[in-house]
Amino acid sequence: MDKFQINTISDNVELVSRRLKTSRRAQKLELADAAKATNINILYLDALENGxxxxxxxxxxxxxFLKEYAEYLxxxxxxxxxxAAPEIAEYRPKNSKLFSERITHPSNFLSLPKLIKGLFxxxxxxxxxxxxxGEFGGIISPPRLEIINPAANLFTGRTSVDIEGYTEPEAEVTINDLPVLTGPDGHFIQKVNLKSGLxxxxxxxxxxxxxxxxxVKKILVNNETSLTAPKTVF
Incomplete structure (x- = not known):
């Protein structure tokens, strides 16, 4: 049975080789010309034509190589x-066994006990x-915000007050939902109008x-209070 299979493969190889060589000769092509046109080494073309x-x-x-040469012809x-597929697949380089062993041989790391690998x-x-x-926490954590004026809640008779403070340079600042410009160092100052009362x-x-x-700062305004004497409250 094995002998019959080998003969069948050999017959297929002979048929493939003969058809390639016959087609090339019928077109009056030299093997060197075919090698140049297909960019396939002439030794491989010779191997294809001679089985x-x-x-x-x-x-x-x-x-x-077989596909490209056949299409060219x-x-x-x-x-x-x-x-030809069974015959091409059957041949292996002489060092293929050694190469396979090197690839599949477990490395020192892979040979460690499973427990140690699991711990790693x-x-x-x-x-x-x-x-x-840590990176995510740094992104979502709120920026620093320090109000230096007014330093505390006030009781005053003035009709406006300067809100001054510092934050981080890349932060955006709003006062009562209105955007405020900040400097390169995060400093900002904005005048806010006050109304009578809290x-x-x-x-x-x-x-x-x-x-x-x-x-949040709370400022109590009493229009009857002296404009020059703001007081700290609360």
Missing amino acids: HFEKLPQGLYGKN GVEAAELIDL AVAAISVCVIYLG NTISVTAQKKYSRKNNV
Whole structure:
């Protein structure tokens, strides 16, 4: 049975080789011309035409050479590949066994006990989670916001007050929901008009993806109070 199979493969190889060589000669082409046109080494073309498939690269490369050469000659490539595929796939380089062993041989790391490998994996994941958590926390944490004027809640007779403070340079500041310009160092100052009675001043700082930092100041205005004598209350 094995002998019959070998003869069948040899017959297929002979058929493929004969069709390639016959087609080339019928077109009055030299092997060197075909090699130049297909950019395939002339030794491989000679192997294809003479049935020496063991000289071809194994597997896909050998099949591609056969396909390209057949298409160049105008021969049905799919049929020839079907006939030759078992023979091309059967040949292996002499050092293929050694190469395979080197590839599949477990490395020192892979030969470690599963418990140790598991500990390495857990440690690596933990480090990544901690790092990403710190980065994420830095992004969403609210920016610093310090109000230096007024330093505390006030009782005054004035009709306006300067709200002054500092935040982080990349933060945006609003006072009572109105945007305020900040300097390169995060400094800002904005005059706010006051009305008689209790005024609530809400100062908010926020970076692009962060939470808000909010400071509220309460200013009580009495128009009968001297304009030059603001007092701290509460």
